[in-house]
Amino acid sequence: MARFGILIEKCRLEADKTLDSVANLLGVSAAYVSEVELGKRPPFNRTRIEQLAEFYEVDSEPLLEQACRDLGFVEMDMTKASSEQLEIMSALVRGGLSEEQWAEIYRIINAWDVVKNSGLKLVAKAAS
DSSP: OOHHHHHHHHHHHHTTOOHHHHHHHHTSOHHHHHHHHTTSSOOOOHHHHHHHHHHHTSOHHHHHHHHHHHHTSOOOOOTTOOHHHHHHHHHHHHOOOOHHHHHHHHHHHHHHHHHHHHTOOOOOOOOO
């Protein structure tokens, strides 16, 4: 059984939800949900995972992270990305970053999460 399947089954059982209720939420069959839980089908897409997390009243991040690990890739909608964002993502996909560069990216993301979750507002400072 794939780890994502184990994780969502555990969440479903802890939330006391049935396969049918999950299937109705996602617009799929109960058999399909069961096959995902059993690892016979790949993890759900981001939209469905976020629906599940809300339905189960759990944080979506561990579910999304495990889906990426099981799939072996990250799913992103880049249709609304700026040119700069596309360039950054392309650079990340190409790889070749040092451990120090990855650590710096991680530090920036964590700092942003702390500020975002604190309710504080970031204000860009104009160049002098």
